[in-house]
Amino acid sequence: MTLTVKTPSKVILFGEHAVVDGYSAIAMAIDLKTTGEIKGNFETITIELSDLNEIFEIAPKLIKELDISNFSPSLKYVLCATKYAINYLIEFKGLTSITPFKLKIFSEIPVSCGLGSSASVVVTTINSISNFYGISLKNEEVINMAYSVEKDIQGRASITDTATITLSGMIEIYAGNYKIMPKELSEFIKTCNFLIVNVEERTRKTADLVWEVSEHPQKEELFKKIGTIIEKVKHNRSKEELGKLMVENHEILKKFGISTEKLDLVIEASKKYAHGGKLTGAGGGGSVIILLKNEKEELLKELKKIGVTGTFECKMTNF
């Protein structure tokens, strides 16, 4: 019998990078899904990553000590999640034997575009494996395990992506903790129409971008400014003001050198034909989130002129 797991992705509305250093962030789960299909009756542990055309096989007895550093970036997140999940189930949940399985993963989330594809495949892997062994995990167990995967692979990470994707809805992260966003703010955000624009291929991985930002000499001063923006967001109920705050956050991220010419052109278009926007996720290319006004057609025309056509409207989703 095949067991299926579906996991959302996320957009970070405010606070990416700053949140890695303990500042706040606001993120929401969106309805782009990763699917995990797992079944038994196999000789080995077989992992099929359909979107990346990768298949990996390993004898069950070797997974516990697998050295992830030997593998290509495309395999690292799912293999690390597989290893950590099996070790956790053995150490803390009474799993006594590693029955082989085949896990197939495929996703609607564009890879390395700032929408949390890494966190979504990691959470999918953990939940698929725990389901296969008939062991249920609490949300915080999944969140912390997935966070340790991202942190161990990237060197630095926050709990934002894995908490948002596991809990779904809209999440506030602060000083490494997470909580569901207060209702009156999430009700306001639910009235907002966001357009996600997949602007361009990233030239650097999240890991490189996070390290680059962490080395910036003005990091603290700039992160404090992002913290001030988030405090304003929490008390704001105007879409016009929210759009301006998104642009302000983007302008600060630009100072870290993680925006690109094309991302900035999209932000300029968002100021003219929408309430505003900002890059979302690690940057270095990838995606922009725009708070729509009414002239969506005009905006799409302008984006086409910039050579950007990969767009999808999204609303917060409660999985």
Ligand SMILES: Nc1ncnc2c1ncn2[C@@H]1O[C@H](COP(=O)(O)OP(=O)(O)O)[C@@H](O)[C@H]1O
């Ligand atoms: N559909 C997928 N199948 C397998 N692995 C994936 C998939 N999508 C993402 N990944 C993993 O996540 C990595 C991208 O993570 P990251 O650079 O953080 O991008 P993102 O901004 O999407 O989270 C990929 O190199 C790969 O290891």
Ligand SMILES: C[C@@](O)(CCOP(=O)(O)O)CC(=O)O
């Ligand atoms: C840059 C950061 O704040 C978000 C990374 O998002 P993504 O992997 O680019 O989707 C890192 C983190 O919070 O772990």
Ligand SMILES: [Mg+2]
């Ligand atoms: Mg990621």
